[in-house]
Amino acid sequence: MAKSTGKKNAFYAQSGGVTAVINASACGVIETARANKHKIGKVLAGRNGIIGALTEDLIDTSKESARAIAALRHTPSGAFGSCRYKLKSLEANRREYERLIEVFEAHNIGYFFYNGGGDSADTCLKVSELAEKMGYPIQAIHVPKTVDNDLPITDNCPGFGSVAKYIAVSTREASFDVASMAKTSTKIFVLEVMGRHAGWIAAAGGLAADEDCDLPIVILFPEVEFDQKAFLATVEKKVKKYGYCSIVVSEGCHWPDGKFLAEQGTRDAFGHAQLGGAAPVVANMIKDALGYKFHWAVADYLQRAARHIASKSDVDQAYELGKAAVKLALSGKNSVMPTVVRKSSKPYKWTIGEAPLAKVANVEKMMPKNFITKDGFGITPKCREYLTPLIKGEDYPPYGKDGMPKYVILKNAPVKRKLGDFEIQ
Amino acid sequence: MAKSTGKKNAFYAQSGGVTAVINASACGVIETARANKHKIGKVLAGRNGIIGALTEDLIDTSKESARAIAALRHTPSGAFGSCRYKLKSLEANRREYERLIEVFEAHNIGYFFYNGGGDSADTCLKVSELAEKMGYPIQAIHVPKTVDNDLPITDNCPGFGSVAKYIAVSTREASFDVASMAKTSTKIFVLEVMGRHAGWIAAAGGLAADEDCDLPIVILFPEVEFDQKAFLATVEKKVKKYGYCSIVVSEGCHWPDGKFLAEQGTRDAFGHAQLGGAAPVVANMIKDALGYKFHWAVADYLQRAARHIASKSDVDQAYELGKAAVKLALSGKNSVMPTVVRKSSKPYKWTIGEAPLAKVANVEKMMPKNFITKDGFGITPKCREYLTPLIKGEDYPPYGKDGMPKYVILKNAPVKRKLGDFEIQ
Numbered sequence: 001m002a003k004s005t006g007k008k009n010a011f012y013a014q015s016g017g018v019t020a021v022i023n024a025s026a027c028g029v030i031e032t033a034r035a036n037k038h039k040i041g042k043v044l045a046g047r048n049g050i051i052g053a054l055t056e057d058l059i060d061t062s063k064e065s066a067r068a069i070a071a072l073r074h075t076p077s078g079a080f081g082s083c084r085y086k087l088k089s090l091e092a093n094r095r096e097y098e099r100l101i102e103v104f105e106a107h108n109i110g111y112f113f114y115n116g117g118g119d120s121a122d123t124c125l126k127v128s129e130l131a132e133k134m135g136y137p138i139q140a141i142h143v144p145k146t147v148d149n150d151l152p153i154t155d156n157c158p159g160f161g162s163v164a165k166y167i168a169v170s171t172r173e174a175s176f177d178v179a180s181m182a183k184t185s186t187k188i189f190v191l192e193v194m195g196r197h198a199g200w201i202a203a204a205g206g207l208a209a210d211e212d213c214d215l216p217i218v219i220l221f222p223e224v225e226f227d228q229k230a231f232l233a234t235v236e237k238k239v240k241k242y243g244y245c246s247i248v249v250s251e252g253c254h255w256p257d258g259k260f261l262a263e264q265g266t267r268d269a270f271g272h273a274q275l276g277g278a279a280p281v282v283a284n285m286i287k288d289a290l291g292y293k294f295h296w297a298v299a300d301y302l303q304r305a306a307r308h309i310a311s312k313s314d315v316d317q318a319y320e321l322g323k324a325a326v327k328l329a330l331s332g333k334n335s336v337m338p339t340v341v342r343k344s345s346k347p348y349k350w351t352i353g354e355a356p357l358a359k360v361a362n363v364e365k366m367m368p369k370n371f372i373t374k375d376g377f378g379i380t381p382k383c384r385e386y387l388t389p390l391i392k393g394e395d396y397p398p399y400g401k402d403g404m405p406k407y408v409i410l411k412n413a414p415v416k417r418k419l420g421d422f423e424i425q
Numbered sequence: 426m427a428k429s430t431g432k433k434n435a436f437y438a439q440s441g442g443v444t445a446v447i448n449a450s451a452c453g454v455i456e457t458a459r460a461n462k463h464k465i466g467k468v469l470a471g472r473n474g475i476i477g478a479l480t481e482d483l484i485d486t487s488k489e490s491a492r493a494i495a496a497l498r499h500t501p502s503g504a505f506g507s508c509r510y511k512l513k514s515l516e517a518n519r520r521e522y523e524r525l526i527e528v529f530e531a532h533n534i535g536y537f538f539y540n541g542g543g544d545s546a547d548t549c550l551k552v553s554e555l556a557e558k559m560g561y562p563i564q565a566i567h568v569p570k571t572v573d574n575d576l577p578i579t580d581n582c583p584g585f586g587s588v589a590k591y592i593a594v595s596t597r598e599a600s601f602d603v604a605s606m607a608k609t610s611t612k613i614f615v616l617e618v619m620g621r622h623a624g625w626i627a628a629a630g631g632l633a634a635d636e637d638c639d640l641p642i643v644i645l646f647p648e649v650e651f652d653q654k655a656f657l658a659t660v661e662k663k664v665k666k667y668g669y670c671s672i673v674v675s676e677g678c679h680w681p682d683g684k685f686l687a688e689q690g691t692r693d694a695f696g697h698a699q700l701g702g703a704a705p706v707v708a709n710m711i712k713d714a715l716g717y718k719f720h721w722a723v724a725d726y727l728q729r730a731a732r733h734i735a736s737k738s739d740v741d742q743a744y745e746l747g748k749a750a751v752k753l754a755l756s757g758k759n760s761v762m763p764t765v766v767r768k769s770s771k772p773y774k775w776t777i778g779e780a781p782l783a784k785v786a787n788v789e790k791m792m793p794k795n796f797i798t799k800d801g802f803g804i805t806p807k808c809r810e811y812l813t814p815l816i817k818g819e820d821y822p823p824y825g826k827d828g829m830p831k832y833v834i835l836k837n838a839p840v841k842r843k844l845g846d847f848e849i850q
Contacts, residue, residue, distance in 0.1 A: 018605045020598075048608035077601035083609040165828060173445075173501050173730035176832060180443045180503035183473035184510050189726055207829065214834075279723075280702075297725035298704075301614055305598035308734050311828060391828035396821070403590055403736060403816035404632065407601060409639075 007039065008110025010329070012061075013046030013053060014078040014145075015116030015123075019159030020166075020307040021318035022115060022145045023079050027072035028322020029113050029143065030061055034069075039330055044107055044415055048081035050114075050123065054096060055422055056103050058415035071408035073319060074397035076307035079410050085424075086119045090126055097130045099422050105136050106418045111329045112138045115322075117146040117157075121337060122361035128335045141325040142337040142357055145318075147304045149200040152363040153355040154339035156390055158321060159304070161314030164204035165391035166306040167193055167248070170299065171208035175215040175246040178295065182244035188235070188286050188294035189246045192279035194303060196252040199223050199367050201303070205248030206379035207387055216242040217378070220282065222252030223367060224376040226261060232289050234377050239292060247286075249278045308405055312393025313348065324352045348389035432464065433535025435754075437486075438471030438478060439503040439570075440541030440548075444584030445732040446743035447540060447570045448504050452497035453747020454538050454568065455486055459494075464755055469532055469840055473506035475539075475548065479521060479847055481528050483840035496833035498744060499822035501732035504835050510849075511544045515551055522555045524847050530561050531843045536754045537563045540747075542571040542582075546762060547786035553760045566750040567762040567782055570743075572729045574625040577788040578780040579764035581815055583746060584729070586739030589629035590816035591731040592618055592673070595724065596633035600640040600671040603720065607669035613660070613711050613719035614671045617704035619728060621677040624648050624792050626728070630673030631804035632812055641667040642803070645707070647677030648792060649801040651686060657714050659802050664717060672711075674703045733830055737818025738773070749777045773814035 012029050014022055026045075033040045045059040046052030052059070059080055061069070072079055087096050104112070114124040121142045128140035144151050149160035171191060178189040195201040199221035209215040216238035220226065238245040253261045261278040279296040286292055317340050324338035335357045343349035371383035379387070397405040437454050439447055451470075458465045470484040471477030477484070484505055486494070497504055512521050529537065539549040546567045553565035569576050574585035596616060603614040620626040624646035634640040641663035645651065663670040678686045686703040704721040712719055742765050749763035760782045768774035796808035804812070822830040 014605070018602055051608060075601070076598050078605035081608055082605045084606070085609050168828075169733050169830060170727050170731070172829065172832065173732060174726040176500070176502035177443055177726045177730040180439070180507045181509070183476060183506055184508040191727075207827075210827070210829070212825075213829075213832070277705075295725050296723070297727050298721070298723045299727070300720050300722035301599040301602045302595050302616075302722050302724070302727075305602040306595070307598060308594050313828075388827050392826070393828060394821070394824055396819070399819055400637075401817070402632075402635070402813050403593075403738075403818060404597065404635070404638075405594060407597065407638070 007041045009041040009108050010043045010111035010113060011046065011053060011104060011109045012043055012113040013049045013115065014080055014082040015049050015114060015120035016082060016084060017147065017304065018078040018082050019145060019147050019304050020076040020162040020310045021158050021315050023072040023075045023077065024315050024318035025115050025143050025145060025158060025322035026079060027069055028319040029326055030069050032323045032326035036326065036330060040111065041108065044109065045080040047412065049083035049085065050087065051083045051085055051424065053100050053103050054424055056417050056419050058107065059412045060415045063413040064410055068408050068410055071406070073315065074307060075407040076305045079408070080412065087123045087126070090130065097126060100127055101131050101134055101136055103419065104138055107415065110138060112140040113143055113325050114140070115143040115145050117148070118151060118362055118364060121357055125335055125357040125361050139329045139334045141329050141333065142360065143321055143325045144337055144339070147201065148195060148198055150198050150364045152360060152365045155342040155350065156340055158314055158318035160200060161311035161390035162306065163194070163201055163303050164387060165311040166303050166309050167201055167204040167299070168207035168391055169309055171205045171217065171246060171248055172213065172215065174297070175208055175217065178244045178246060185293055186295050187239055187244045187292040188283060190279045190283045190294060190296040191246070191248050192277045192298045193248060193250055195222060195250045197222060197364070199250050202248050202250040203367065203371060203379050203383055204387060204391070207384065207391065216245045218245060218247045219377055219379065220247065220249040220253040221372060221376065222250045222254065223372060225256040226253055227376070228285070230375070232286065234375065235286055236290055247282060249282050251278055253278050307397055310395050311391045312395040313390055315395040320352060328354060345385050345389055348392055432466045434466040434533050435468045435536035435538060436471065436478060436529060436534045437468055437538040438474045438540065439505055439507040440474050440539060440545035441507060441509060442572065442729065443503040443507050444570060444572050444729050445501040445587040445735045446583050446740050448497040448500045448502065449740050449743035450540050450568050450570060450583060450747035451504060452494060453744040454751055455494050457748045457751035461751065461755060465536065466533065469534065470505040472837065474508035474510065475512065476508045476510055476849065478525050478528050479849055481842050481844050481847065483532065484837045485840045488838040489835055493833050493835055496831070498740065499732065500832040501730045504833070505837065512548045512551070515555065522551060525552055526556050526559055526561055528844065529563055532840065535563060537565040538568055538750050539565070540568040540570050542573070543576060543787055543789060546782055550760055550782040550786050564754045564759045566754050566758065567785065568746055568750045569762055569764070572626065573620060573623055575623050575789045577785060577790045580767040580775065581765055583739055583743035585625060586736035586815035587731065588619070588626055588728050589812060590736040591728050591734050592626055592629040592724070593632035593816055594734055596630045596642065596671060596673055597638065597640065599722070600633055600642065603669045603671060610718055611720050612664055612669045612717040613708060615704045615708045615719060615721040616671070616673050617702045617721070617723045618673060618675055620647060620675045622647060622789065624675050627673050627675040628792065628796065628804050628808055629812060629816070632809065632816065641670045643670060643672045644802055644804065645672065645674040645678040646797060646801065647675045647679065648797060650681040651678055652801070653710070655800070657711065659800065660711055661715055672707060674707050676703055678703050732822055735820050736816045737820040738815055740820040742775070745777060753779060770810050770814055773817055
């Protein structure tokens with residue numbers, strides 16, 4: 001395979017579930033690449049993530065104005081499209097990896113920036129290894145992103161802080177609401193949040209209450225087997241003391257036998273399995289046992305898309321990690337991921353570190369046991385100390401005269417194709 | 426009955442479902458009363474709304490600092506507690522009205538400020554009429570509040586603009602999210618919003634898209650009988666054009682026979698009626714017919730409590746209406762409600778007017794037919810012109826160093842009781 005010479009282009013793609021700040025990382029990558037034009041050519045983005053690379057469906061980001069790229073910093077979602085597509089192992093589908101390298105070579109790509117979670121770190125690593133073997137080396141840098149906060153080594157993942165802020169603020173607001181209504185009406189408010197395996201997001205609900213704002217919050221973590229009796233007793237105690245109670249339930253909350261609460265055997269008129277989530281199950285359980293009137297909400301995409309209440313820490317880190325990815329590439333690094341290194345919590349100080357992809361790929365960071373209170377329904381001071389800096393600061397998007405946030409929709413101009421079709425299997 | 430002499434105290438209470446800005450009206454009432462100390466004594470608030478007046482459970486707001494009262498302007502929910510308690514007709518329960526007047530007389534109350542919707546306007550009117558007859562006249566002023574935006578005469582109701590902004594912004598954000606995921610994963614996002622009878626809140630979802638931000642939004646209004654075939658065809662068309670579709674469904678969306686979509690016959694394992702809302706029903710209906718992967722959210726209390734994304738128009742008007750209520754009282758008015766009068770939409774100009782309670786009580790303002798597009802799934806330019814000014818401007822609450830909004834919890838010191846017990850029937 002002939003090596004291309006001179007300045008190489010960069011490839012950037014977004015992977016998996018998007019977040020309020022993944023575009024801030026894209027902004028960091030593209031702006032930093034543009035600032036180093038003497039070393040890096042164009043940044044070509046994959047349309048709909050890695051699918052875009054496989055099908056040679058590339059976007060020429062050089063067609064976007066500096067202003068449009070800057071606006072990515074305050075625009076939620078994945079501006080180039082993301083995908084849920086995990087490359088198989090090298091053994092199972094070497095064809096796909098070879099195709100990636102073929103596309104990279106055709107477009108003179110020397111830098112591979114992949115913005116995602118654990119799976120994409122693994123892809124990133126494999127691409128780098130295979131490219132080396134095939135004699136077309138690529139510097140593969142992974143940019144961390146996941147609302148689930150489950151990547152190892154990095155202190156936290158961009159995307160999580162903003163979800164955490166949304167959940168903490170919303171739980172506080174809804175708790176104030178139900179407190180007002182409790183005397184004659186609603187006494188229970190249940191909010192369902194994301195996090196099927198790890199309770200990081202549910203834990204953020206605990207930030208709604210603090211020493212200056214005494215609110216009764218009960219959290220149902222996926223890490224804790226659901227104990228109905230203890231739960232109902234806790235809720236009853238809170239209602240007796242405060243007049244009401246808010247419950248934050250993770251979608252991953254499950255019974256001792258592993259069955260999700262959301263799978264409570266609910267059937268629709270056609271006999272289809274349950275439609276609802278964990279929140280209505282929990283709310284009805286309380287109503288049946290204790291008779292309290294309830295309201296429930298399911299935040300779903302609203303929580304991870306809520307750029308309007310993003311955490312400044314989160315936005316800053318997402319941008320800086322994108323920037324650091326390019327700097328790592330320029331300094332000759334390969335198969336690494338820039339990380340957030342916490343220097344201190346009070347005051348919050350952090351810096352950028354790096355981790356080898358071999359240590360990141362396919363490792364899931366769970367919430368430490370000592371972050372959950374002994375009764376299983378709350379967060380410990382240690383957890384609060386960890387979480388608080390991550391929701392610190394507000395970073396509002398600009399708004400138009402019409403009262404709406406100005407989020408950018410890019411032109412996403414296609415790059416002319418050079419190769420034949422490729423069928424995704 | 427002996428008339429009290431000299432300076433009279435004021436009574437203030439919050440009624441029905443609370444909002445992000447009802448406390449801004451409380452702030453307007455209390456600050457304006459404090460600024461007129463030579464004419465108005467203390468402002469005594471009803472703990473948990475009118476229940477507090479009936480049971481002589483009053484709060485002495487003079488014990489709160491100026492700073493705490495000022496903080497009400499940016500605190501969601503009802504700071505003194507609200508209630509869902511509708512006084513019966515004078516004929517059916519004259520005893521309650523007489524008790525109110527007895528309590529007002531015992532605490533030298535000459536002003537009755539009642540902050541609520543249509544029912545409380547009616548209560549306000551009756552209290553004023555009966556007090557007159559009983560020889561203890563009260564100046565009864567109603568302060569409008571309702572997220573449902575269904576009070577007559579006033580151009581809009583405080584509380585609605587902020588819900589509308591939350592729904593418009595959230596729908597835009599979630600649409601950006603689903604657009605990113607649509608290629609390989611979620612193609613449908615369904616958001617369920619409040620509004621059992623009127624589609625004002627659902628209509629706000631239509632603001633998510635505009636000429637600068639082309640998003641496929643389908644709205645299901647309570648005013649339009651649900652037409653499954655037309656709905657599915659519309660969704661399919663949008664997905665074919667855009668790759669995805671967002672649906673905003675009112676909780677009041679119903680079939681031609683009047684049955685709510687949310688009552689789709691869902692049963693849990695114990696045979697209890699449905700747990701879920703309209704959103705999962707709509708989402709599953711699309712999945713069954715068209716096969717698209719979906720996500721759904723139910724905003725519930727989050728939408729009306731979301732002070733963090735309140736509309737500045739809304740906060741300003743809530744405050745000014747509270748202030749105007751006191752000014753109306755000071756100018757000798759009785760049985761009236763201050764209103765918002767729209768002078769122009771572009772630019773948005775409004776002023777405060779007034780309406781006699783006899784014309785407000787028990788009248789529900791529905792959404793005009795020409796606000797809904799002919800196909801029944803969108804909003805017209807007329808509707809957009811009406812709604813846009815109401816979500817105009819941002820009015821962020823202050824945040825602490827911990828990244829959380831600083832909402833105030835008042836001391837709510839009780840007023841010493843002077844009367845015997847009263848049993849609510």
